[in-house]
Amino acid sequence: MTNKTPKDKPAVQGDTVTPTKPATGKKVATIGLMAFVVMNITTIVSLRGLPAMAEYGLTSIFYYVFAALVFLVPVALVAAELASAYPQQGGVFRWVGEAFGPRWGFAAIYYQWQAIVIYFPTVLVFAAAALAYIWWPQSFDQALAENKVYTIVVLLVVYWAVTFISFRGIGASSRLSFFGGMFGTIIPGAVLILLAIVYVATGNPVQLDMQTSFLPDFSHLKNTVLAASVFLFFAGMEMQAVHVKELKNPSQDYPLSVLISTIAVVALFIAGTLAVGTVVKTADISLNVSMI
Template identity: 70%
Template sequence: MSASTLPAADSGSTSKAVGWLAHGGQTKPRPKIVIGMMAFAIMNVTTIVSLRGMPAQAEYGMASIFYYLFAAVVFLIPVSLVAAELAAAFPKQGGVFRWIGEAFGPRWGFAAIYYQWQAIVIWFPTVLIFAAAALAYIWWPPAFDQALADNKLYTIVILLAVYWFVTLFTFRGMGASTRLSSLGGLFGTIVPGAILIALGVVYVASGKPMHLDLHGSLIPDFSNFHSMVLAASVFLYFAGMEMQAVHVKDLTNPTRNYPLSVLIATIMVVAIFVLGTLAVGAVIPREAIDINRGLLVAYNELWASFGLPWLGNVMAAMLAFGVLGQVSVIVAGPSTGLLAVGKAGYLPHLLQRTNAHGIPVAILILQGVLVTVLCIAFTVLPSVESAYQLLSQMATIIYLVMYVLLYVAAIKLRYSQPDRLRPFRIPGGILGMWLVGLVGLAGALVALGFSFIPPAQISTGNPVLYVGTLLIGSALFLAIPFIIYAFHKPGWKAADSDFEPFESVV
């Protein structure tokens, strides 16, 4: 999941890295934007692609191709189609809060947008752990880099420093955040990704030592459930396609061009992930892959093989800058969406406070406190890598629950509001909706099941404690929005809230 900005083809809009705002942020009048099919495909690619997760999938060798394709078919494409229909049918502000609220009422709508925000809060430490590792790999020699990246005290200090710096920087306004994100997306994700793939191709073509078995099976061993846990995390890598669904009405001929743009974006995303993952697997022995710093080691090994080891340090600096840009825009985005819903009467006035730039400072501070607690809490785990994986699995669980609600809501709305104008409909009528919804639902439920299993490739300590932490943590986070909703009062609605009421009475 990436938060890169969009290309210039999206002419009059601010960076759609603020696509998070589309879920719950306020929609103000703006000039009509016309987006071409290819431009829209690229918008989706830059929203999704992130390099951090490639080492985790590289552990599977050639079978990683299967997991990427499987996730694309049962997750990426269904989410894209369902979100596009809902965004076109319910263009008013609210995003998943409105879409799911129209089907099941505001209680479930509030839970959905809360889960979206909460998953990102839990996900923050994982990307910050990677930032700490990237900063460690700027130095020399490699042995020092590795020791520093594995040091818990160093990791906690760096990730908290980076997070709070970005949070305070965000107080300057969304414009400042998106400018930083634009530079970070270009020089910290797109350029390094292209370099990784190019180096991998040259490495293989040069006949250098290969650690990837090109003749390995493309079909994974389904009998070994524990070994498939990391593969389930690929769903979170693909999360985010729905962010751009709100722009479906800006497409020329959306009925034709939206499905085509999704298909093109899917092919591009899968190609980038597959080629990048195979490049990592080619230069690092399978047993030596570390999911937190594997990408950094891959760059070091690739450049060293061409006699330019110092460029590995440069790549680490670029990746660290990319994380800074990614975190910058995501710090404010989901919180701003939650603010719009909160001002409609679902959060107390204390959490509705904003500064002169319209940034929800109260929610950001609460978010920062939660991130700080999560970052410090991982000291009880046996390694930085195990903490990274635990938080990734928990974020995946919460995010997938939101997607389950999304699929069920889309199917129900076809029956509860059959005559509603839908500028874009999933092809195939009601049968098409059932097919897409059930495929997506099945994929999400399968991934949910695997997300509760300790991975075989990582030392996570006591498996009972690990699974217990996942179960208790997930249950707690999933229950919180219902507790908040139970205590919400009509007086919480802000005087300046322009949130339109739901059109259906549930």
């Protein structure tokens, strides 16, 4: 007969015997609160939409506030509540699966993945065009930004680089999201707003049409369509909930991160749009290659 040490004995709970798991020295990756806030912000915010909204002047503020109140805030509140209810396994699959079964949960997460697959390349096309304008002279920059081969190469290289980094695990993926979000969206957005302030403070003319009404005229169909499209600007607050179990304190950190992210998203969209409209004339805005 062989003797078992206490640590080798299974745990007995009533009539059920549950084997104890061996302790491992592997460290569980966790995501900090601010890192998760940045991940939420960059899931929603894209600076490529600012020039399009800048054409509407002060009316753009109404669109942002309206979409935030009737779409972004409710989605954020629901996501925070569900993430608090299921802190160990969150995300759209878990939430939909609990209500309608695993098949519908899979369908929901599949449709969400499809949306990302379609959305991500459009963002990279904008990034490739913006990257082209760091060179000199401007004629070369414009030609490079409009070159389809250059755009496809940048798109594929970045897409597959991000994919391979994600294979390294949640730690590498969260670091990429944090630094990519900070240096790719938040800091450039802050610099854009700061430069607009400097532009006005140094006495330059404001290009923004200050005579436009705050309330849009919904008798025109194009204004109604724009209102609907702004809702898409705020889509995605629930996507990062799949990482809720990687948070140090899911029940508290997730709702707090959603609150901070919501405020930051609305502020960045409004301030960034007004900054573009203040400096750049409407006639000089190209929606294909950003601002020229």
